[in-house]
Amino acid sequence: MTQKTVREAALNILVRVGESGGYSNLLIHQSIEKDGLNSKDVALLTELVYGTLQRRDTLNFYLSPFVKRKVQPWVKWLLYMAIYQMQYLEKIPDHAIIHESVEMAKKKGHKGIGSFVNGVLRTVQREGLPSLESIEDPVERLAIETSHPKWLVERFVRWYGIDQAKSMCYRNLHTKEVSIRVQTLKITREEVIETLQKDGIEVERSKLSPQGIIIKKGNVFRHPLFKDYLTVQDESSMLVGEMMDVQAGMLVLDACSAPGGKTTHIAEKMGNVGEIHAYDLHEKKTKLVEQKAEELGLTIVEAKQGDSRRLGEIYDGETFDRILLDAPCSGLGVLRGKPDIKYQKSEQDIVNLSKIQRELLEAVSPLLKSGGKMVYSTCTVDKEENEQLIQTFLEDHSEYELDKAFQQELPEVCQGLPGLSDLGLQLFPHDLNTDGFFLTRLVKK
Numbered sequence: 001m002t003q004k005t006v007r008e009a010a011l012n013i014l015v016r017v018g019e020s021g022g023y024s025n026l027l028i029h030q031s032i033e034k035d036g037l038n039s040k041d042v043a044l045l046t047e048l049v050y051g052t053l054q055r056r057d058t059l060n061f062y063l064s065p066f067v068k069r070k071v072q073p074w075v076k077w078l079l080y081m082a083i084y085q086m087q088y089l090e091k092i093p094d095h096a097i098i099h100e101s102v103e104m105a106k107k108k109g110h111k112g113i114g115s116f117v118n119g120v121l122r123t124v125q126r127e128g129l130p131s132l133e134s135i136e137d138p139v140e141r142l143a144i145e146t147s148h149p150k151w152l153v154e155r156f157v158r159w160y161g162i163d164q165a166k167s168m169c170y171r172n173l174h175t176k177e178v179s180i181r182v183q184t185l186k187i188t189r190e191e192v193i194e195t196l197q198k199d200g201i202e203v204e205r206s207k208l209s210p211q212g213i214i215i216k217k218g219n220v221f222r223h224p225l226f227k228d229y230l231t232v233q234d235e236s237s238m239l240v241g242e243m244m245d246v247q248a249g250m251l252v253l254d255a256c257s258a259p260g261g262k263t264t265h266i267a268e269k270m271g272n273v274g275e276i277h278a279y280d281l282h283e284k285k286t287k288l289v290e291q292k293a294e295e296l297g298l299t300i301v302e303a304k305q306g307d308s309r310r311l312g313e314i315y316d317g318e319t320f321d322r323i324l325l326d327a328p329c330s331g332l333g334v335l336r337g338k339p340d341i342k343y344q345k346s347e348q349d350i351v352n353l354s355k356i357q358r359e360l361l362e363a364v365s366p367l368l369k370s371g372g373k374m375v376y377s378t379c380t381v382d383k384e385e386n387e388q389l390i391q392t393f394l395e396d397h398s399e400y401e402l403d404k405a406f407q408q409e410l411p412e413v414c415q416g417l418p419g420l421s422d423l424g425l426q427l428f429p430h431d432l433n434t435d436g437f438f439l440t441r442l443v444k445k
């Protein structure tokens with residue numbers, strides 16, 4: 001594929017995500033499959049889509065003084081993509097960006113739109129972009145310069161103060177490294193590291209999980225070890241498996257399990273001995289859990305479709321030694337990989353989700369055996385879905401308390417982090433370069 005058609009593919013994805021709520025990661029994946037892109041094209045497509053989406057509001061701020069009339073959505077995204085390249089990608093000269101944008105405008109629209117795009121971009125080139133310093137309100141400036149909705153930045157500032165909010169918003173603009181978990185019942189982490197390094201992939205050992213590896217350079221997805229030995233998983237999610245405190249032979253409930261990243265980790269930690277009842281609301285998704293367990297050779301996972309808010313109808317009281325509630329959440333900790341989330345979520349979504357999270361907690365908590373442990377986790381950084389939820393749950397449930405061993409058992413790199421409190425660990429993306437993630441462990445008296 002030539003660079004020009006990569007740009008056309010990028011523009012199509014941007015319009016679909018930006019205007020009809022499509023998911024960037026899925027659309028990029030589809031485009032890679034359909035158009036058979038080589039690795040250079042994939043890198044450019046990913047850069048253009050993620051870069052432009054991540055900076056949407058900043059690009060809009062930059063562009064506004066130059067576009068006085070209403071334009072069609074695709075023209076707007078074409079201009080965003082052009083400004084993104086001019087401002088943030090040093091390797092591509094401005095004249096080439098302008099030329100290609102004009103050609104695309106002519107092809108997708110007509111000559112007149114081509115002239116319009118040419119006019120706007122040449123004026124930008126001549127006059128320069130407006131300064132973000134002109135925005136006086138610091139919260140509004142942070143929102144625009146890091147392209148987060150203002151309500152979200154206000155929330156971050158309210159929860160964590162302006163400095164943490166700033167660090168988080170800036171970190172959200174940058175991609176993160178891929179990390180993988182090794183199925184250590186089949187192969188050791190050291191063996192995997194040796195093989196990957198021999199094949200030219202640069203790696204680092206995770207400090208959050210003895211099964212984790214961070215890929216510093218190279219493509220692990222096409223490596224022969226990938227399918228049967230490795231699972232792509234953020235290190236923060238690996239920490240959940242580590243903190244489940246499971247042993248072989250236990251009966252474990254994973255209440256929200258798909259696509260099965262944590263279920264399979266827990267099965268590995270149990271030495272594939274015992275039983276894991278892995279539920280998910282969606283039948284299609286439970287198939288993913290089954291498939292992942294099968295690929296990794298883990299036979300103790302029983303994937304089941306069901307609404308975990310109704311598990312009381314299936315199980316008779318205190319049944320499980322361990323429960324994981326990796327709850328559906330707003331996903332505000334994974335904005336680096338899924339920038340669409342920051343534009344699509346609203347404050348009301350957080351309220352609705354915290355209600356569901358509470359219902360799930362209420363439903364599964366009676367199913368834990370006395371002395372058993374329950375881990376609650378989310379990939380978000382909102383207190384309403386995390387600390388506040390746990391606090392009110394504990395106030396209403398005197399049979400539960402925080403597991404005092406939780407803090408001591410956390411890996412050394414987590415000790416002293418700003419998000420570590422009596423209610424659990426809130427990891428920020430800028431702490432250890434993981435997803436923003438919350439986890440805590442409760443024990444039933």
Ligand SMILES: C[S@@+](CC[C@H](N)C(=O)[O-])C[C@H]1O[C@@H](n2cnc3c(N)ncnc32)[C@H](O)[C@@H]1O
Binds near residue numbers: 260281328329
């Ligand atoms: C954060 S994801 C789980 C990720 C999974 N634990 C992993 O590590 O791969 C939350 C999951 O909860 C499921 N879910 C949402 N509401 C549910 C409910 N009421 N009962 C069961 N599963 C639910 C969603 O379909 C989604 O797959």
